[in-house]
Amino acid sequence: MARRNQHSREELQGLAIQAVRELVVEKGLEKLSVRKVADRIGYTAGMLYHVFANLDDLILHANAATLDQLLGDMDSAADSSPARALHQMASAYLALAREQTALWQMVFMHRMQNAAPVPDWYQQKTAALFDRVERQMAGLATDHDPAQIHLAARTLWSGVHGIAVLAAQDKLVVAGDVDEQAMLESLLEHYLNSWAGE
């Protein structure tokens, strides 16, 4: 049943990442194991351990694929004016949360086993996302210093994340009839408006 010679190392890696993403959408992160991923692609768990260090490593690679997708969506917004680009980036984030909720949640639900540190290569992925936001914010407020831009980029992300969390969990109903896209526009318009002029 193991078809160890049918795929290159890179192909096996890709297959396993795809299997993680499918299994999380179907059954949730709690039920995921290296064995189930191996079963799904017709390999033994032992073979997968030649390619991934452990379950954490597998999950981080699957999350990296989600972040790469988001980065691609954000980069396709980068040609507009800074304010428009930031609105489009925020919309891309909200769309990811709405349309691929399980994969987006996995990025935030996953915790390293035994409190192991998040590896550098993964931290560079998240840093790349913030870098895109910061570049647009620097374009919007050319005399702001790096510390101001650092704080504002993370504040804006947290705000957009809050809208995305509540929208994805259908918890906005409790707040009365309110449209998440209208909230997103309002948040960015007013926050950036005052921040750029500070």
Next chain:
Amino acid sequence: MARRNQHSREELQGLAIQAVRELVVEKGLEKLSVRKVADRIGYTAGMLYHVFANLDDLILHANAATLDQLLGDMDSAADSSPARALHQMASAYLALAREQTALWQMVFMHRMQNAAPVPDWYQQKTAALFDRVERQMAGLATDHDPAQIHLAARTLWSGVHGIAVLAAQDKLVVAGDVDEQAMLESLLEHYLNSWAGE
């Protein structure tokens, strides 16, 4: 073992709500059952069903206690200027998320069984919270219409919720060194600054 005559209906209700809150902090919402709540306070599950319709009803009452606590914290901020009151309300929300994470999460994690509607009495609790925010926002921008205030109150709450979610899950580390209180101040200052002048 059941001591059914030792407590009034109101006392039993209070004991059960307290037991729900303790059990959720200790073991999480997933493990909660009417039987475990009954065991904790030395009653039979059957006796609890005389006071609460079902597990949903019990959880909603426990969540209502959390919302009452938040409402109390928010009301003690209501005498300041509108902008200061809103900052203090937001800080109260963040403090709840930080210091009583399990109870605060239960408000958002709980879903009604069989998609039953959330009862009116509970919706009035959440409405009372928004009412406090809206009153301060109306004081800040006296010529804004109710639709503007409605949207802005929910946008601001979503933003604060996002900071609280990321802080409570210790996910702000991934974003680089950033202080949640500084983000909260930045969010409210800039959002309200532009919104009030619109």
